[in-house]
Amino acid sequence: SYELTQPPSVSVSPGQTARITCSGDALPKKNAYWYQQKSGQAPVLVIYEDTKRPSGIPERFSGSSSGTMATLTISGAQVEDEADYYCYSTDSISHHWVFGGGTKLTVL
């Protein structure tokens, strides 16, 4: 089955750049998406189609993808960015959709 792998945790100080990676064999051919989930809340889409940012998402959030790895970058991370971040992609052969295991971002 298709899998996406993320680091369990990333920690940065306020104002630093946070990078969260997501690796998967199908990523060279499939788009990656990123969701932010704060404690007790529903997930929010922060990046779609590898690099695009939905309206209302701060410019400090950006995405990139190269080969089998997609990366979510938060430039100048703020305390309010503390959350769990999940990458997501699809398997068009099986029609199964997959989330990475999630990365807990700590900003302090």
Place this chain on the structure above:
Amino acid sequence: EVQLVESGGGLVQPGGSLRLSCAASGFTFSSYWMSWVRQAPGKGLEWVAHIKHDGTEKYYVDSVKGRFTISRDNAKNSLYLQMNSLRAEDTAVYYCARVVSGSYLDYWGQGTLVTVSS
């Protein structure tokens, strides 16, 4: 404004059944694929199922195949998840989400908690 409101969660015994509902508003429901995603306590997100805008195609994660059924009523702007033969490992918050371009989720409801326990 897009709104998705789940209901129907609760406590159920192992082997029991439950039907979740998701009421949609603020968009043309019949034009979008829809999906269910769940999150076990303290765990990550897991895609459960999705359904085509007209209900003609349905896909499930292997762990629920044959036990769960996703359906929709476009006249009522509603999405459903019928869950049978429930197991302890089905305990989770279940989210309803709208699908964009047939492939990703843009709007999510606030979720409904399903607890399977004796």
